[in-house]
Amino acid sequence: MPTSAPPPSNYPTRSEDLIGRLNSVLTPYETKLKTLRELKNQIIGNRTKKLAFLKLGAVPSVVSILSSAVAENGGGSNLEFNEPVIIQSAAVIGSFACGLDAGVKAVLDAGAFPLLFGLISHPNEKVVDASARSLKMIYQSKLAPKYDFLVEKNMDFLLSLLNSKNENVTGLGGSIITHSCHTSIEQETLSEAGVIKMLINLLRGSLIQRDASLESLGAIIKENPGVISKFMGPENGRALNVVTELMKDRYPRTRLLACMCLIHIRNASLRYLQDAGIKTKLILILFELIDDPGQVGDEAPFALSSLIAEKEDLQKIAFDSNIVDKLCNHLEKGSFQAKRLQGIFLALADLCSKLEFCRDRFLSLKAFNFLTNVLTHDSPEVRAAACICLKNISRSVKNLSAGHFMNETVITPLVRLLQDTCTSVLIAALGAISNIVVDFTVHKSKFIHCGGVKQLVQLSKSMDSTIRVNAVWALKNLMFLVNSMCKEEILLELSPSMLISLICDPETSVQEQALALVRNLVDGPMDSVEYVFAEEGLLLNAIGRQLQSASKVEVLIQGMYVLSNVASGNELHKEAVMNQLFPPAGSDMQTILIKFLQSTDSRLRTASVWALVNLTLTSPGANIRVMKLQSAGIVCQLKNMVNDPCLDVKLRAKTALGQSMMFGDSSMG
Amino acid sequence: MPVRVVETSSPSQVSGTTPGNNTPPPCTLLSVGQGFSGTQNVSSLQKDEAWRVNVQIQGIDHDHGYLCGTMEALNVPMADTPVVTFWEGEIVDTKNYTFFTGKWGATTEDDIKHWTKFQSFSPLLSKVEVDGGKTLDLSNYPFIFMRWKEQYFVNVGTDCGLTIAGFYYVCFSCSDGSINGFYYDPNSSPFQKLELKSTNDGRSGFSFSTYELQ
Numbered sequence: 001m002p003t004s005a006p007p008p009s010n011y012p013t014r015s016e017d018l019i020g021r022l023n024s025v026l027t028p029y030e031t032k033l034k035t036l037r038e039l040k041n042q043i044i045g046n047r048t049k050k051l052a053f054l055k056l057g058a059v060p061s062v063v064s065i066l067s068s069a070v071a072e073n074g075g076g077s078n079l080e081f082n083e084p085v086i087i088q089s090a091a092v093i094g095s096f097a098c099g100l101d102a103g104v105k106a107v108l109d110a111g112a113f114p115l116l117f118g119l120i121s122h123p124n125e126k127v128v129d130a131s132a133r134s135l136k137m138i139y140q141s142k143l144a145p146k147y148d149f150l151v152e153k154n155m156d157f158l159l160s161l162l163n164s165k166n167e168n169v170t171g172l173g174g175s176i177i178t179h180s181c182h183t184s185i186e187q188e189t190l191s192e193a194g195v196i197k198m199l200i201n202l203l204r205g206s207l208i209q210r211d212a213s214l215e216s217l218g219a220i221i222k223e224n225p226g227v228i229s230k231f232m233g234p235e236n237g238r239a240l241n242v243v244t245e246l247m248k249d250r251y252p253r254t255r256l257l258a259c260m261c262l263i264h265i266r267n268a269s270l271r272y273l274q275d276a277g278i279k280t281k282l283i284l285i286l287f288e289l290i291d292d293p294g295q296v297g298d299e300a301p302f303a304l305s306s307l308i309a310e311k312e313d314l315q316k317i318a319f320d321s322n323i324v325d326k327l328c329n330h331l332e333k334g335s336f337q338a339k340r341l342q343g344i345f346l347a348l349a350d351l352c353s354k355l356e357f358c359r360d361r362f363l364s365l366k367a368f369n370f371l372t373n374v375l376t377h378d379s380p381e382v383r384a385a386a387c388i389c390l391k392n393i394s395r396s397v398k399n400l401s402a403g404h405f406m407n408e409t410v411i412t413p414l415v416r417l418l419q420d421t422c423t424s425v426l427i428a429a430l431g432a433i434s435n436i437v438v439d440f441t442v443h444k445s446k447f448i449h450c451g452g453v454k455q456l457v458q459l460s461k462s463m464d465s466t467i468r469v470n471a472v473w474a475l476k477n478l479m480f481l482v483n484s485m486c487k488e489e490i491l492l493e494l495s496p497s498m499l500i501s502l503i504c505d506p507e508t509s510v511q512e513q514a515l516a517l518v519r520n521l522v523d524g525p526m527d528s529v530e531y532v533f534a535e536e537g538l539l540l541n542a543i544g545r546q547l548q549s550a551s552k553v554e555v556l557i558q559g560m561y562v563l564s565n566v567a568s569g570n571e572l573h574k575e576a577v578m579n580q581l582f583p584p585a586g587s588d589m590q591t592i593l594i595k596f597l598q599s600t601d602s603r604l605r606t607a608s609v610w611a612l613v614n615l616t617l618t619s620p621g622a623n624i625r626v627m628k629l630q631s632a633g634i635v636c637q638l639k640n641m642v643n644d645p646c647l648d649v650k651l652r653a654k655t656a657l658g659q660s661m662m663f664g665d666s667s668m669g
Numbered sequence: 670m671p672v673r674v675v676e677t678s679s680p681s682q683v684s685g686t687t688p689g690n691n692t693p694p695p696c697t698l699l700s701v702g703q704g705f706s707g708t709q710n711v712s713s714l715q716k717d718e719a720w721r722v723n724v725q726i727q728g729i730d731h732d733h734g735y736l737c738g739t740m741e742a743l744n745v746p747m748a749d750t751p752v753v754t755f756w757e758g759e760i761v762d763t764k765n766y767t768f769f770t771g772k773w774g775a776t777t778e779d780d781i782k783h784w785t786k787f788q789s790f791s792p793l794l795s796k797v798e799v800d801g802g803k804t805l806d807l808s809n810y811p812f813i814f815m816r817w818k819e820q821y822f823v824n825v826g827t828d829c830g831l832t833i834a835g836f837y838y839v840c841f842s843c844s845d846g847s848i849n850g851f852y853y854d855p856n857s858s859p860f861q862k863l864e865l866k867s868t869n870d871g872r873s874g875f876s877f878s879t880y881e882l883q
Contacts, residue, residue: 398728402755431883432883434881438880438882440727476879480701480880481702519877520879523876524870526870526871561879564874564875564876565877568872568875568876569873574873606697610697610875610877614873614874617874648695648696651844
C-alpha cells in the first residue's frame with residue numbers, strides 16, 4: 001500500500017493545524033466545537049500530547065474561546081453551540097491541568113480560574129459539572145492558589161459548595177479544603193463553621209462525595225487534638241463508626257482515605273482507638289492496599305509509616321503480620337515508580353526503627369542487596385529513603401559488631417552520596433554513615449580508604465549547621481575505639497586547627513560532637529593523649545577555654561571527659577590538665593571545677609569527679625596536685641559529695657577523697 | 670549454633686539517661702568501650718585450667734536492661750588463635766528482668782544457687798526467693814547483676830570444639846569495676862568461675878570513650 005510521504009517541514013503539523021483552527025476568527029463556531037472535542041480526545045491520559053500542545057499555546061487559545069462563550073452566553077447568534085463550547089473548553093482546560101503542573105500553570109496564567117468559578121452557578125447542570133471537575137483538577141496541584149478560609153465571604157462560598165446537590169460541586173468543596181487547609185487556625189475555623197458535620201453527611205453520599213469528604217476530613221483533623229475531640233463529640237453522631245465502616249468499602253481509594261482518617265485520630269491521642277482489634281485491622285487493610293497497582297498502592301506505605309512511626313506496639317503487630325516479608329517481596333517484584341519505592345523504604349525504616357527482630361528479619365531476606373543498589377537511584381527522595389532505612393537497620397549493636405555493614409557494597413555508594421546535591425539525601429547518608437562507622441571490627445579502615453574521611457571533613461565545613469553536626473557526629477563515631485594506624489590516617493585529613501575551629505563552632509551541638517571526638521581521640525593507648533597537645537597546646541587551650549565559657553551542659557560534659565581522659569596519662573599530661581582547670585597564681589578566678597562538681601546534672605558531676613580520681617591517683621606528682629586541690633577547696637567539696645544522690649558520683653568521690661587523704665597524711669608528717 | 674535471644678528490643682547507646690525508680694543506676698565503669706581482663710577457670714575432673722579472658726562492652730541500653738559486647742579467650746588449647754565471641758546481656762533491673770532467668774534450662778533453684786555464690790547477693794536473698802526480686806529497690810545498690818549469653822563466634826567456626834550453649838551469672842562491682850561470674854551449662858562442669866578486673870590500657874587512671882547511634 002502506498003503511504004503518504006511525511007509532510008515537508010514548512011507545512012503545519014496536524015497539531016499546529018488544530019490550534020490554528022481554534023485561533024482563527026474565520027472558523028465556524030460548530031467547527032470550533034468539533035476541534036475542541038478533537039483536542040480533548042487527543043490529550044486525555046496522554047502526557048506527551050499535553051506537553052506538545054502546551055508548547056503550541058493551546059491553553060490560552062482554549063481559555064479565550066471559553067471567555068468569549070461565557071460573555072456571549074444568553075445572547076448572540078451561537079446559542080445552539082454556546083453551552084456545548086463552554087462545556088468542552090472547560091473539559092479541555094481540566095484535562096490539561098490533570099496531573100500536570102505545567103498544565104496547571106498555563107491554565108492559571110491564562111486566567112481560566114475566575115472564569116471556571118463563575119460557571120459553578122450556571123443553570124445548565126452539565127456546565128456546572130465540567131467546571132467543577134476542572135477546578136478539582138487544578139486544586140489537586142500545589143500550584144493552585146491558596147483558598148483563604150479566614151475571609152468570611154470565602155467561607156460562605158465554600159459552605160454553599162458543600163451544600164450543593166451536585167456531587168461534583170461538593171467534591172470541589174472537599175478538594176479546596178484538602179488543598180488549602182494547613183494551619184491549626186484554618187482547621188479550627190472550618191470546624192467552627194460547621195464544616196465537619198457537613199462532611200460527615202457527605203460520607204453517606206456518592207463515591208465522589210465520600211472520597212472528597214474523607215480526604216478533607218483528614219486535612220481538618222490532622223494533628224489537631226482539639227478539632228478531633230469535636231469530631232468524636234456527640235454532636236457529630238457516630239462519625240467514627242461511619243469512617244470505620246468505610247475501611248471496608250469496595251473501592252480501594254475509599255478504604256485508604258478512611259484508614260488515613262483513623263490514623264490521624266489515633267496519632268492525636270492514645271486514648272482513641274486503643275482496641276487492639278482496630279489496630280490490627282488498620283495494619284491488615286493497609287497491608288492489602290499495598291498490592292494495589294495504582295496510586296493507592298503508592299500511598300499505602302506512607303499511611304503505614306504514619307501509623308507505626310515511633311510506636312513499638314504497632315510495629316510489633318505489623319511484624320507479626322509478616323509485613324517485613326511483604327514489603328521486601330514487593331521490592332523484588334520489579335521496577336517501580338519512585339514514589340512507591342520511597343514509600344516502601346520509609347515504611348521498612350519505621351518498622352526497623354526500634355525492634356531488633358525486625359532488623360534481623362530484613363537482613364535475612366535478599367532485600368538488603370536491593371537497598372544498597374537503590375542508593376544510586378535517580379530520584380533523590382528514593383535515595384534519601386534508602387539511607388534512612390539503612391540508618392535504622394544499622395541502629396543495631398549486634399549487627400554492627402558482626403560487621404554486616406562495613407563492606408564495599410555498602411560503603412562505596414554511601415560515600416558517594418556525601419557529594420549529593422540534595423541536602424536531605426546528604427543528611428540521610430550522614431545518618432547511616434554515623435552508625436556504620438561505629439563498627440567494632442578492624443574494618444574501619446575500609447571507610448577511610450574509600451575516601452570517607454575526606455568527605456566528612458569537607459562537610460564539617462558546610463554552611464549548613466545540620467550538615468556540620470552530622471558530619472562531626474560521624475567522625476566522632478568513627479574515632480570510637482579506632483586503632484592507632486587509623487587515627488593517624490584520620491588526622492591526615494582532620495587537622496588540629498580544623499578540630500579547634502569545630503570546638504569553637506557557633507553551634508553548641510557542633511561543639512559537643514567535636515569535644516566528644518577529641519575525647520575518643522585521646523582514649524586508647526597512652527600515646528594517644530599526645531594528640532591533644534597538637535599545635536603547641538592550642539587544642540588543649542581551646543578545650544579549656546570552652547569549659548570556661550560554655551553554658552550548655554552537654555558541651556561541658558564532653559570537655560570534662562577530654563580532660564579526664566588526658567589526666568589518665570603521665571605526669572606531664574596530668575599537669576597540663578591542672579593548668580587548664582586552675583587559674584594561674586594571683587588570678588582571682590574561681591576554678592570552674594567547683595561549679596561543675598556542684599552541677600545539678602549528675603553526668604557533669606560524674607565526669608568532673610573522674611578527672612579528680614585520675615589526678616589524685618598515686619603517682620610521683622600526686623601530692624603537689626592534692627595540695628593544690630586542697631587549697632582550691634576541692635577536697636572539701638569532695639567531702640560533701642560522699643552522699644551524692646547519684647551512686648556513680650558517690651563512689652568516685654569516695655575514691656578521689658580516699659586517694660587525696662593518703663597524701664594529706666604524708667604531708668603532715 | 671548460637672541461640673538468638675528473641676525478645677530483645679533495640680539496643681542503643683543512650684548517654685546520661687536517668688533510669689527508672691528502682692533500677693540499678695548507670696555506672697561509668699560499665700559503659701561502652703570499657704574493657705575488663707582476667708581469667709575463667711575451666712577446671713574439670715581431668716584437669717585444672719584457666720583461660721585468660723578479655724571482655725569489652727560494646728552496647729548498653731538501660732531502658733531495656735540490655736547490654737552486649739565481646740569476650741576473647743586466650744590460650745585456649747584447642748584453638749591456635751584467641752577465640753572471640755559476641756554476647757548479649759540482661760541487666761537484672763527488676764523492670765525488664767528479675768533474678769529468675771526463666772529460660773536457657775535454668776530453674777529458679779539453679780538461679781538461687783548461683784546468685785548466692787556472690788557475697789554481694791546475700792542481703793537480697795530473702796526478697797528474691799519470694800518473687801525473683803521484683804520489688805527490690807536497686808537504685809543505690811553498688812552492685813549490678815546480669816546474665817550474659819554468648820551468641821556466636823566472631824572469628825572461629827562452630828567446629829572449634831568449644832561450646833557457647835550456656836550462660837554466665839554475673840556480678841559487677843560499681844566501685845571498682847570488677848566482675849565475677851559463674852558459667853551455667855547443664856552439660857559442663859558446674860560453677861566455672863569468671864574473674865575480671867577493669868583494665869585501663871596501661872594508663873594511670875581511667876579513660877572513657879563514647880559513641881551515639883542515630
